[in-house]
Structure formats: structure tokens, C-alpha cells
Amino acid sequence: MKDPSRSSTSPSIISEDVIINGHSHEDDNPFAEYMWMENEEEFNRQANLLLKQFLFIVQIEEELWEEEFIERCFQEMLEEEEEHEWFIPARDLPQTMDQIQDQFNDLVISDSSSLEDLVVKSNLNPNAKEFVPGVKYLNI
Numbered sequence: 001m002k003d004p005s006r007s008s009t010s011p012s013i014i015s016e017d018v019i020i021n022g023h024s025h026e027d028d029n030p031f032a033e034y035m036w037m038e039n040e041e042e043f044n045r046q047a048n049l050l051l052k053q054f055l056f057i058v059q060i061e062e063e064l065w066e067e068e069f070i071e072r073c074f075q076e077m078l079e080e081e082e083e084h085e086w087f088i089p090a091r092d093l094p095q096t097m098d099q100i101q102d103q104f105n106d107l108v109i110s111d112s113s114s115l116e117d118l119v120v121k122s123n124l125n126p127n128a129k130e131f132v133p134g135v136k137y138l139n140i
Contacts, residue, residue: 029035036043
């Protein structure tokens, strides 16, 4: 629907400036719209400067994100170490010869009957040559 207060058969002129072909009567220069091109080199220099500044800021932001990521990784690694029990030489290694001897005595050598069973079930060739490191064997 049309608004009756806006309906009019003739266009109304609000201001005294009449625009013909995109230019007002007061504008004597028909190329005023293109006058910015007069300083195009300065405009390009400023645009390049702004672009360089923007790229610098982006680079710094990426470096900050990378540093934050590395810091988070280290923090997670430290938390993981705290959660698990790790080998600590001062705590886990024996300090005296008596402790070493006790650990050595705790090692059990199996009796000969189980050794014989192991030899019987072995897949090794008893007639094979003895391996000597650094010596090449030729198959003849």
C-alpha cells in the first residue's frame, strides 16, 4: 500500500542544488570525483605502510599463539610427570653395597631340570658356528 502523504505526481526538489549528470551546478570541475588520483603515489605509499604494519602485527600474533601453545605443552608434560611415578635415581637406586648384595641375592637362578627342558624345547641349532662380531661368514 502507498502512503497517501507521500503520493505526489511531481518530484519535489528539497534543496536548491540541482544535480545534472552526476554533477551539481556549483561544481565547476567535472573531474572532481577523480581528484584523489592526483595523490595516487602518496595513497599507495600509505596503503603499503599500513599493509606492512598489519602483516607485522599478524606475525607477532602468530608468534604469541605459538609461545602460548608451547607453554601449554610444557605445562601438560609437567602435570603428566606429577601424575605418574617416575624413576628417581636418589630414591630408586640402592645406596650401599649391602643393598646391592641383597638385590643380587634376590635373583633366582632356576634349577638344572628347567634348564634342560629349555634346551630340549629350543629351536637353536646346536651345530652352528659360534658368532664372532666383525667376522663375515661366507656360505659355501
